Structure formats: C-alpha cells, structure tokens
Amino acid sequence: MISLKNITHIAFDADDTLWGHEHVFVDAKARCLKLLRPYMKPGMDLEQELYAFERKNLKIFGYGVKGFSLSMIETAIELSGGNISGTEIKQIIDLGKEMLAHDIELLPGIPEALAAFKPHFKLLLITKGDLFAQENKIARSGLAAEFDIIEVVSEKDAGTYRSLLARHGIDPAGFLMLGNSLRSDVLPIVEIGGRAVHLPHEYTWHHEAMNEEDGIGYWRPDGGLSELTKAVLGAI
Template identity: 45%
Template sequence: MDSTRGGIALVGFDADDTLWKSQDYFDEAQAEFERIVGAYVDLTDAGDRLYAVEKGNLALFGYGVKGMVLSMIEAAVAITEARISAADVHRIVELGKGLLRHPVELLPGVREAVERIAADMPVVLITKGDLFHQEAKVRDSGLSDLFRRIEIVSEKDPRTYARLFAEFGVEPGQFVMVGNSLRSDIAPVLELGGWGVHVPYHTTWAHEAEAQLLHGGERMRSIAGLGQLPMAMQELTALARS
C-alpha cells in the first residue's frame, strides 16, 4: 500500500451484518435455546444468563458459533441445575450445526457499493470469529475477488488495528473502516486517529452493543445502508485532505 500520499489511502470492510446477514441466525438460535431450557424452569432472563456465560468464555473460546454452542451447553446445565437431558444437549449442538450451514445472504447493494469504492482505492476485508467458518463465508459470498487482502482476526481492538496498519503500510489517518459495530469496527479505529463509517444493523449482539465513542466522533459518519457509502466516503475524503 502507498502511505506517502495524503488523504484516504485504504478502506476496510467488516463482514458479518455489514456485507451479509449473521446476527439474525444467532438470534433465532438463542430463541430456540430459551425454549429448550424453558421446558425445565420458568424464567425470563435465560438470554441474559446465556450472555453472562458467553462473555466469561470469550477469552477461552473466542467469537463465533462454536464458542456460543459451548456456552449454551454450560448455561443450560446451570439454568436447569443439571437436569437437562442428553437429547436436549444434542438439540443445542444441532443449533450450532445449523448456524454453520446457513447460506451466505448478501445485504442489499453490497457488491455494487464495494465495487464502487474499490474502483477508486484499495479495499480490504477485516473480520473476526472462527477461522474455518469465516473462511467459508468469505468464499461463499462471491466477494473475495474485490479485496486486496482478507484478514480474519481473533479480536478487533486498537492493538489489532495498529498491527494491521503497519502491515498495510498506512497511517491511521489514511484509513477508513466501514462496519455495523461501534465496539469492533469504529471505536478502535477512531481512537487511533482513523476514520469510520457506521452502518447500523437492525439487530446487534449484546457484546457489540456495549460501546462508547470516547474519541474522534467528528471523523465518523453514520449511514442507513451501503448504498449511501460513496457519499459518506466523499465527505471523509475531503475532510482527510483538508
């Protein structure tokens, strides 16, 4: 990458819930999990209890379907006081397999938007989660040919982005990240001095919703969909050059 020119030199795209549907399927799996444990105990906070287990396991399991399923089993045992049957544990495992088999469904206008940006400057894909599953989704999306590089990382935080900037050969102020998660896609990049385009999705995992923009809000634009990305990029490019 050429880091010598001024302004924006590179655009990064998130994948899940930015380019294709993802959280919808996780929400459906969680609803089924709540129905399974609801047969054993009458409670209204099964989702919250599951999230507490998931959050505690992130450092061990990381992000993705497999970590969610292991956390579901752990939470189900705790919620039912170990009364859950082997058959219902198997149902939870099948929920995970179903998530891994879901086809990749691109969001409206995605390919056109990425192609338009890629016609003007290099674009990269930066996603996190289970390596095997994310590689499969990228392959099945039909978008891999548009990206100069595809990075699947275990976490999206300032340290990870700083490492990627060094590898890409760009300064933070030359980079724009496009994504649905303030926590993972936008806040870390703004903190380092980069730019962000937030594309909110209609549903967000609780962990990704835990975010505060403490730095650089003036370097971010929010859009309703990727069809508005070219206009947002024009604004940020002009600001970066000024």
C-alpha cells in the first residue's frame, strides 16, 4: 500500500474504471469474426489478424471505435482477398455504430466514491480516445458535473500527464490517479512523481496488458474501489 496523505487532486480514468467499456469491443470482435469466418483459410487466427491491423492503425487513427471499425473493414477486405461483399461491409459499419451507442453502465461504487471524494478533493476525469465519442459518453454517463476538470487526450504517457498537470497548476506530489490500465493509468503517473491506484477490470485489451514489475510505487487494493475510498477518506 502507498501513503494516501496530502492528496489534493484525484483523477479517474473513464473506460472500464467509471463505466464498463471493453466488453463492447469483445462482443463486436466476436461478431466480426463470425462474419468473416467463411473467408478464413484453415488455421488462421482471425483475432490475431484483426489485432495486427488494429495495432498498425493506432498510429494513424488513434484510439476509439471509429478507428477500430476501419480496422475491422480493412481486415475483412484483406482476409477475403477483396471478396467481401458491400452488404457485409455494411454489417461491419452497423456494428461500429452500435458500439458507439452502447449503454453507459457505471461500475459498482462509482457514484458513492465520487460523492465521498467531492467535498475534500478536486476531481479530474482523464480519458484517451476520440474526442467526439468520449465527450458523448461523458455526457450520457450523467457524471460530467461531478468533475472539476475533464480532459480527453490522445495518448496517456508521462509527457501527456506532465503537461496536463502543469497546465492546471497541479503538483504531482498531491496527485492520485485511479484506473484499470497499468500501462496508461498507473506507470506513467508513478514516473512523473504522482501516486496511482490500479483497479483492474474483468477485461483488459491486449494493448493495455503488460507484465508487472516489482517494487513500483502503486497500490492495488484487494477490496477494489470501496477499500480505496475508505483508505483515502481515512488519510485526510
């Protein structure tokens, strides 16, 4: 466990921290794979093929459903040798639209944690991805008014966090970040001298998954968000 004393700002990641999200991708991938199965050569690992396009395209499209939809279409065209039909491409596009409209379901304990923290700390929401899609989700979540600062960034690395904190005049020493991704929400914060709490979610995208290193200054409470909330309030 890390010290939770002298915290001034608490930041939340959004996808799979405030609300469930990756399950939408998992479900869409399964449906896309089903659609493409007739075009697959024997022994082909379609999930790996799709991930290869997705990873390559991240540098071009960035994170989010729209880029993922284009990657599904590109995979379909490539794997079918150009034989995929317009009707099937339309099904993939519809799948993408469905992903963008998915219901926002807050994860357990989120409203309670926000209400408990609000009187004592400045609250931030920091999420990465497509600006339009993320703003839309934040609006539909009903949580926008709970946060003092909302930032949608294109990458979550040490440089991004450093400049974001500097822009808002936040000292990293008083900054605590909560999130489901070690790569995006935890390790870069530790790197810039802040504190981080890892709240793992049932699903983690390949790209965010990584091996743990020992001895790094973050905390993963066994009791998840409720244990964290108690500990933070206890340290005031």
